[in-house]
Amino acid sequence: MSEDEGASSAPLDFIRQRVADDVAAGKHGGRVQTRFPPEPNGYLHIGHAKSICLNFGIAAEFGGRCNLRFDDTNPLAEDTEYVESIKEDVRWLGFQWDGPEYYASDYFTALYEMAERLILAGKAYVCSLNVDQVRQYRGSWNSPGQDSPDRGRSIEENLDLFRRMKAGEFPDGMYTLRAKIDMASPNMNLRDPALYRIRHAHHHRTGDQWCIYPNYDFAHGQSDSLEGITHSICTLEFEDHRPLYEWFLEALEIHQPQQIEFARLNLTNTVMSKRRLLELVKTGRVSGWDDPRMPTICGLRRRGYSPQAIRQFCTSIGVTKFNSTTPMARLEEALRHDLNESAPRAMAVLEPLKVVIENLPAEVSETRSAANHPAKPEMGTREIVFGREIYIERADFMEEAPKSFFRLKPGGEVRLRFAYVIKCHEVVKDPQTGEIIELRCTYDPETSGGKTPDGRKVKGTIHWVSAATAVDAEVRLYENLLLVESLAEVAEGEDWKDQLNPGSLRVLQGCKVEPSLAGAAVGQNYQFERNGYFCLDARDSGAERLVFNRSVSLREASDKG
RNA sequence: UGCCCGGUGGUGUAAUGGUAGCACAGCAGAUUUUGAUUCUGCUUGUCUAGGUUCGAAUCCUAGCCGGGUAACCA
Numbered sequence: 001m002s003e004d005e006g007a008s009s010a011p012l013d014f015i016r017q018r019v020a021d022d023v024a025a026g027k028h029g030g031r032v033q034t035r036f037p038p039e040p041n042g043y044l045h046i047g048h049a050k051s052i053c054l055n056f057g058i059a060a061e062f063g064g065r066c067n068l069r070f071d072d073t074n075p076l077a078e079d080t081e082y083v084e085s086i087k088e089d090v091r092w093l094g095f096q097w098d099g100p101e102y103y104a105s106d107y108f109t110a111l112y113e114m115a116e117r118l119i120l121a122g123k124a125y126v127c128s129l130n131v132d133q134v135r136q137y138r139g140s141w142n143s144p145g146q147d148s149p150d151r152g153r154s155i156e157e158n159l160d161l162f163r164r165m166k167a168g169e170f171p172d173g174m175y176t177l178r179a180k181i182d183m184a185s186p187n188m189n190l191r192d193p194a195l196y197r198i199r200h201a202h203h204h205r206t207g208d209q210w211c212i213y214p215n216y217d218f219a220h221g222q223s224d225s226l227e228g229i230t231h232s233i234c235t236l237e238f239e240d241h242r243p244l245y246e247w248f249l250e251a252l253e254i255h256q257p258q259q260i261e262f263a264r265l266n267l268t269n270t271v272m273s274k275r276r277l278l279e280l281v282k283t284g285r286v287s288g289w290d291d292p293r294m295p296t297i298c299g300l301r302r303r304g305y306s307p308q309a310i311r312q313f314c315t316s317i318g319v320t321k322f323n324s325t326t327p328m329a330r331l332e333e334a335l336r337h338d339l340n341e342s343a344p345r346a347m348a349v350l351e352p353l354k355v356v357i358e359n360l361p362a363e364v365s366e367t368r369s370a371a372n373h374p375a376k377p378e379m380g381t382r383e384i385v386f387g388r389e390i391y392i393e394r395a396d397f398m399e400e401a402p403k404s405f406f407r408l409k410p411g412g413e414v415r416l417r418f419a420y421v422i423k424c425h426e427v428v429k430d431p432q433t434g435e436i437i438e439l440r441c442t443y444d445p446e447t448s449g450g451k452t453p454d455g456r457k458v459k460g461t462i463h464w465v466s467a468a469t470a471v472d473a474e475v476r477l478y479e480n481l482l483l484v485e486s487l488a489e490v491a492e493g494e495d496w497k498d499q500l501n502p503g504s505l506r507v508l509q510g511c512k513v514e515p516s517l518a519g520a521a522v523g524q525n526y527q528f529e530r531n532g533y534f535c536l537d538a539r540d541s542g543a544e545r546l547v548f549n550r551s552v553s554l555r556e557a558s559d560k561g
Numbered sequence: 562u563g564c565c566c567g568g569u570g571g572u573g574u575a576a577u578g579g580u581a582g583c584a585c586a587g588c589a590g591a592u593u594u595u596g597a598u599u600c601u602g603c604u605u606g607u608c609u610a611g612g613u614u615c616g617a618a619u620c621c622u623a624g625c626c627g628g629g630u631a632a633c634c635a
Contacts, residue, residue, distance in 0.1 A: 011576080
């Protein structure tokens with residue numbers, strides 16, 4: 001990891017401060033152990049990356065360990081497809097969990113035994129209320145709940161019923177196991193929460209071995225405890241669950257990790273909820289979980305984001321309890337910051353306009369040397385060919401240009417990067433449509449390498465590719481998924497999908513790229529000079545077809561003519 | 562309406578009772594064979610009202626505003 005990711009000199013966020021205090025105080029013997037606990041019911045996104053960087057980062061910085069644990073207590077939602085993608089994404093981000101990957105389902109037997117212990121201690125009971133009744137009995141914010149009629153069931157009967165639940169004697173929903181806490185608690189989570197529900201469902205790992213499954217609250221804390229977690233870091237919405245988390249561990253008298261909550265990441269102009277992400281995939285609004293417009297880790301990867309850019313972004317946004325929204329520009333800036341350093345440069349013309357150099361014979365071609373990085377000679381050079389016919393960007397020519405436009409115009413000069421200064425003499429148009437189809441220019445042989453020995457100023461420099469050696473490519477340009485910054489702005493009753501940006505994907509065919517790019521490898525980032533950062537599309541590129549994704553554009557001056 | 566949590570420039574984030582700093586964005590300038598990069602400078606902030614203190618962004622009280630919360634989801 002690069003220097004600017006280091007946390008050594010940076011001030012500690014409130015969680016790291018707390019961990020540091022605990023270590024200093026010798027809590028847990030000075031040991032630090034965290035965990036990243038995804039539910040395998042969807043793909044990881046940039047919000048998860050924040051959590052991953054936090055948990056793995058803290059473990060690394062304090063000489064501790066970090067577990068990967070799948071929180072798979074709901075067989076209806078979970079699948080091995082998600083398990084595999086999550087493992088791949090965590091690794092790709094640059095983290096390695098300690099030991100094997102863990103699963104809450106590994107603890108089903110242990111959790112079952114804990115439940116029996118609670119029953120034996122008179123702290124849990126089997127309840128026959130259905131979902132609606134439970135809701136009614138729970139009361140409201142302003143009124144206390146009522147005890148379930150089964151709350152006074154004997155320990156023997158509770159144990160018998162619970163064992164028969166496990167044995168599969170009852171249909172789904174007939175009984176639940178509930179904690180006996182306080183139906184009048186101001187914290188709803190403490191009004192006799194459900195611990196176990198009957199679900200005759202196939203689990204992705206335990207198969208049909210179980211027909212009762214623990215709920216999150218009963219599984220999470222004890223899983224943390226079983227693994228010896230010291231700091232259980234989660235998002236803000238679990239804050240109200242902390243008293244329950246602690247209640248179970250105290251009732252069971254087992255190792256007690258400290259739950260600490262932080263604010264999840266919100267990004268502008270995109271969607272982050274698993275539900276909406278799934279909806280985009282299912283309705284075909286995007287090509288899949290790894291569509292380059294998606295804020296998923298695999299989407300960002302395919303888009304061309306580097307793991308270090310994502311990590312750098314995650315450390316730069318900080319960790320607090322304040323519910324904030326980070327501008328998407330911030331993520332993009334992190335990518336530019338990384339790729340500006342590391343990406344070799346190349347030339348590619350996205351919307352080609354042919355230029356004929358009239359004073360250069362067709363049979364003459366010149367080889368020129370081009371730097372792969374303007375500030376890093378150690379990245380070497382490559383050879384590019386200059387010939388009579390070249391392509392330039394249509395946008396780099398203007399027939400009637402304002403003064404502020406300093407690229408090519410009729411009668412004007414412009415420098416071809418790494419080559420010569422050319423002058424435009426004639427604009428050839430399609431007689432029918434009036435569309436500009438070709439420019440007739442001459443080059444100045446005295447300006448080899450773009451230098452002007454006579455000292456005249458040529459302000460504009462544009463990129464180009466030679467027609468003779470150019471390779472065809474498809475280029476995909478991306479914009480934000482959402483037109484609005486936040487879906488909170490969408491009125492009640494409206495479909496949030498109406499806010500999707502219809503221009504989020506623009507496909508350009510017939511782009512002309514320099515021949516060196518024909519050998520581009522998946523995972524290699526390039527800067528196409530003056531156009532942005534690009535990478536080969538991992539899914540749609542092939543031997544016969546070059547497809548490049550624009551990861552992010554270059555920053556652009558606002559007064560560009 | 563209860564309970565819990567939060568509120569520092571436009572956006573985020575530091576300052577741990579002692580000079581309100583940094584990043585991103587914005588603006589201005591320098592450099593530049595990428596209108597990129599780099600460099601320099603600038604604008605903008607402690608929710609409100611009381612209190613404690615020599616001194617408060619920080620501690621206390623009240624209010625205001627924002628978020629979370631009443632699945633057999635996680």
